[in-house]
Amino acid sequence: MSFVRCVASLALIVVPSVAGDGFQDLKPPAPVADGRIARLAAVDSLDCTPCHREVAEEWATSLHALAWVDELYQEELAEKKKPEGCWGCHVPVPLAGTDLSQKPAPREELREHGVACVSCHLAPDGAILGPFGAETDAHRSVADARFGGAESDALCAACHRTNVGPVLGVAKDFEVTEQARKGRSCVGCHMAPIERPAANTPPGAAPRELPKRAGRSHALQTPRDPSFLARAFELRASSTDGRTRVELLNVSGHRVPGLIGRSLKVTAEVLDADGEVLATRTVEVDSRSFVPVDEALAIELEAVGPKVRLRGLHRDPRLEQPVEFLARELDVAGR
Ligand code: HEC
Ligand code: HEC
Ligand code: HEC
Ligand code: HEC
Ligand code: HEC
Structure with missing residues (x-):
């Protein structure tokens, strides 16, 4: 399934994370x-x-x-x-x-x-x-x-x-x-x-x-295109000892964000079997607290449930509003 459709439909579908091949099916971007x-x-x-x-x-x-x-x-x-x-x-x-x-x-x-x-x-x-x-x-x-x-x-x-x-x-x-x-x-x-x-x-x-x-295509892929920015991360969620750990592994070719003035805000929610929220945590990274290449942005939550819901916003001064690049639910491994 393409990341594009996944983001567009706010899919509540579990997509297995893909190791490093998320850049294979790039399409020339629509002008921003x-x-x-x-x-x-x-x-x-x-x-x-x-x-x-x-x-x-x-x-x-x-x-x-x-x-x-x-x-x-x-x-x-x-x-x-x-x-x-x-x-x-x-x-x-x-x-x-x-x-x-x-x-x-x-x-x-x-x-x-x-x-x-x-x-x-x-x-x-x-x-x-x-x-x-x-x-x-x-x-x-x-x-x-x-x-x-x-x-x-x-x-x-x-x-x-x-x-x-x-x-x-x-x-x-x-x-x-x-x-x-x-x-x-x-x-x-x-x-x-x-x-x-x-x-x-x-x-x-x-x-x-x-x-x-x-x-x-000479139309460059830019992080202002949320479907492209989503490719920067491979997602994982696991739990041990009453805690849930969500990881966004940076699989792009360099630090993220890659430019001063940009920031990413990611909110993770642990859900119980009925979809009720058990715990919420928001983290933000900018050019000073960036995610190094091949390392993960980790979010720790004090609860355990079968699923985690993730929402990510990208702030870029070229756009008036932050743009949602991530809206996913993941299965939690290891329970
Ligand atoms: C920042 C550098 C850069 C600029 C500016 C640039 N190109 Fe390219 N161009 C490339 C690269 C890199 C490739 C080859 C990519 C590959 O095949 O791996 C390429 C490929 C091409 C090709 C081969 C066919 C194709 O579809 O890729 C043509 C023709 C071309 N460029 C024409 C142009 C023209 C005309 C412009 C200006 C309107 C332009 N380029 C501007 C870097 C550039
Ligand atoms: C009069 C028409 C014409 C103009 C003007 C022209 N090109 Fe081309 N260009 C061609 C044609 C024809 C080809 C060959 C296409 C093929 O065989 O696939 C070509 C091929 C290319 C290629 C591919 C080269 C390769 O590796 O074979 C690049 C890059 C390119 N042009 C860039 C440019 C740039 C940059 C300019 C402007 C400075 C330019 N062209 C001006 C007609 C033109
Ligand atoms: C001659 C210098 C130069 C070269 C060579 C160059 N770039 Fe750039 N690149 C720039 C500049 C300057 C900007 C930004 C301009 C601005 O924001 O005003 C930019 C912007 C970008 C962006 C951001 C686009 C966006 O919309 O956010 C990407 C991605 C990028 N370049 C990729 C590449 C790639 C890939 C190549 C090699 C094929 C390349 N650049 C070669 C100077 C260069
Ligand atoms: C494995 C894929 C991958 C490789 C390799 C890669 N990039 Fe990127 N790049 C991305 C992704 C995904 C983003 C969006 C993440 C972000 O906002 O920093 C990005 C963002 C960027 C930006 C824009 C930063 C911004 O906020 O506007 C520039 C410029 C850029 N890359 C240039 C390069 C250059 C130059 C190279 C080679 C030296 C390169 N990238 C290699 C995937 C890649
Ligand atoms: C060594 C090459 C280089 C030089 C010299 C350079 N720039 Fe740039 N500039 C770039 C590249 C590459 C980008 C695109 C960065 C990106 O999109 O991540 C850029 C983008 C920018 C942007 C857009 C940033 C944004 O937030 O979108 C501004 C503003 C800028 N440069 C200002 C300057 C100023 C001021 C100077 C002189 C002090 C300067 N540049 C000198 C390479 C250069």
Whole structure:
């Protein structure tokens, strides 16, 4: 059963916890309606858009596209004496050929494109780097290990490894805990798999059939999507000696929450056979009391019953109201 349906229907069904495979059936997310710019209008002025309409539209709804025009960013920038120190990762030059362990240098031009297509795909010699190296007369394409290959996390880590401003270097957690060795990758969890032609014929050109390829949605999976946030945790409940212990094991690739200003509030209720509440406890985690990767947020309750009901709320300053990401009942083991 998908986590999406489970959350949507507030299912009172016991779903066995899945070990680490909760990221297999990602779907490109619906745009999050939070009152801010939902789609970067400047997508139409990208050179790549006429031939890569679908990818460009996905990207346009992501915070990569919005990284420069983002209100939260612009508000903080306005308070800085030296704002140029804040530009590099938000409007980077093409990263290929640069030292990925250093802060990217900022672009002069087309800042409204934020983390642009060229930032990730353009090589110094003008070639386009990608996962296939498929020949086309549109541009020279070269297969590169940073796109789906052995160096797939290096590109993402270039900007996500450093603590700066409100940002936590989640890629450092990922590296220190050797997530890649477990077969996990940033792209594997944050860019949903999607099969489609990698390009379309541009307007005015004679239509041409292109092969479908195994691509990735550029609409990033974000914790503001409750069905995605729910995947961060594997749930368990057990009891001994008159106490119940609920655990939310962090199976994401880094600490949760992964950004300053976010918090998660989880309420656990021990239920008796009639569904009456025997004990209740609420815990909250924020960026200071975060749940480390592969560790659990534990909730201890002074009662024992056959079931536990869990409710989780996510607070993100980009949304007016906290969003429910967890509404489940679990069987209690070990009684
Ligand atoms: C090393 C790369 C890097 C630099 C330099 C950088 N940022 Fe960012 N910034 C990021 C990343 C990555 C994110 C996204 C973090 C996330 O969503 O977890 C981000 C997101 C933000 C956000 C949105 C936070 C939110 O709550 O949604 C703001 C505001 C911001 N940065 C401000 C700044 C300021 C101010 C500076 C300069 C002091 C700066 N950034 C410099 C990488 C960088
Ligand atoms: C005139 C049309 C056109 C334009 C403009 C264009 N592309 Fe392409 N692109 C294509 C075609 C066609 C393919 C090959 C599709 C296939 O064979 O699957 C392709 C392939 C790609 C690939 C896959 C490379 C690989 O590994 O094989 C990437 C990445 C890409 N383009 C990025 C870009 C970016 C970034 C831009 C803008 C800077 C851009 N393209 C501009 C038509 C275009
Ligand atoms: C050139 C720097 C840069 C690179 C490379 C980069 N990011 Fe980001 N990323 C950012 C910035 C900047 C933001 C946030 C912008 C803001 O909030 O204003 C961000 C935001 C995000 C978010 C948060 C989205 C949301 O809506 O909450 C995710 C997830 C993410 N990036 C994943 C990735 C992945 C996966 C890769 C590798 C394919 C990657 N990033 C590569 C700079 C970068
Ligand atoms: C096993 C899956 C998984 C892997 C691997 C993973 N993430 Fe995440 N990521 C998640 C989940 C789930 C969340 C939501 C939890 C949260 O809010 O912190 C998240 C949240 C984020 C956020 C947004 C934080 C916020 O509050 O806006 C960023 C940025 C991010 N991840 C970047 C990365 C980068 C970069 C990598 C690789 C170095 C990576 N992630 C690897 C699952 C993963
Ligand atoms: C933050 C880095 C980043 C940015 C920005 C980015 N891409 Fe990609 N792109 C990737 C990664 C990573 C993959 C490969 C994922 C995989 O297959 O593992 C990819 C794959 C592709 C592909 C191959 C086909 C597919 O469906 O995945 C095309 C085409 C492409 N990108 C075009 C674009 C265009 C056009 C833009 C701008 C609108 C863009 N990309 C922006 C990182 C990026």
